[in-house]
Amino acid sequence: MKQRYPAVGLNRITACFGYTRQAWYQHEDVLMSHYEMEKVVVEQVKRKRKKLKLRKLGTRKLYHVLNEELKELGIYIGRDKLFTILRENNLLIKKKRNRAITTNSNHRFKKYKNLIQGTTPTRPDEQYAADITYIKLLGPEDFCYLHLITDLYSHKIVGWHLSRSLAAKESRKALKMALKQRKNKNLPLIHHSDRGVQYCSNKYVQDLRNAGVSISMTESYDPYQNAAAERVNGILKDELDLGARFMSFEEAFAWTSDAIEVYNFNRPHLSINMLTPDQAHQMSGPIKKLWKNYYQLKLKNRESNKPLEKRRKKRFDGEFMPSK
Secondary structure (H helix, E strand, C coil), X not given: CCCCCCCCCHXXXXXXXCCCHHHHHHHHHHHHHHHHHHHHHHHHHHHHHHHCCCCCCCHHHHXXXXXXXXXXXXXXXXXXXXXXXXXXXXXXXXXXXXXXXXXXXXXXXXXXXXXXXXXXXXXXXXXEEEEEEEEEXXXXXXXXXXXXXXXXXXXXXXXXXXXXXCCHHHHHHHHHHHHHHCCCCCCCCEEEXXXXXXXXXXXXXXXXXXXXXXXXXXXXXXXXXXXXHXXXXXXXXXXXXXXXXXXXXXXXXXXHHHHHHHHHHCCCEHHHCCECHHHHHCCCCCCCCCCCCHHHHHHHHHHCCCCCCCCCCEEXXXXXXXXX
């Protein structure tokens, strides 16, 4: 209004609304302090994502790793406020929804029962989950394939191999890496996978038997029965940029190696009390989960033919805001 009527004094304008001139200045100071605070928060978010090499680190995890640093700067905000600031600055992570089938379960090899359903590991090297995901390439090859072995206790990727084919010999290389890092070979270990031909092949099964590893498989082609492995695939692609299309196999290999290192050593997980997978891999005993396992809840309701209870949550551009 002052810009519209420059000749009118500020005292007269504020009086029209029942305020004093001093109240108007205080209001301006508050607006400026909020603006400066949000500016600092945005800068800290960008800096932390860059430092951790996790430019798509989600808001819940950002709140955990930034909360103490922001307090040292005199900034006290809650998780919901951080969601709002990031939404207004277009810094929320948008989830991608894409999937390609890499499993061929129509084969002559023996299929095994699901040994881990309803169980929870209490130490590293107790349960492994194996899976294969595709990496897109430019040129005549189109795809290469990432063979992964993930520890279900720590969520650490303990074995991996990038190949140009889906052959069982390529999956065996990831398995070899995982078994090599295994610390106590006298303790029981279960290897869980889908029913893909790679994991049912004679040589792969023999490798497991030679290492004294029990074999577990999903009972059907249902990603919820191998949810942890599917989740790792999603993190690598959505947060660590392995969902991009690479110029060559060599470039894809370099990016994959870096992404797995960042995943293992930098990225905190809600499911392991905001530890990194490498930190959790040094522990034993139950680890507190900071989220509900909706994958297992959905699987349980599928099996009992009961509808999954709808979750009432606010949604901000691909990220769910926690319910009060």
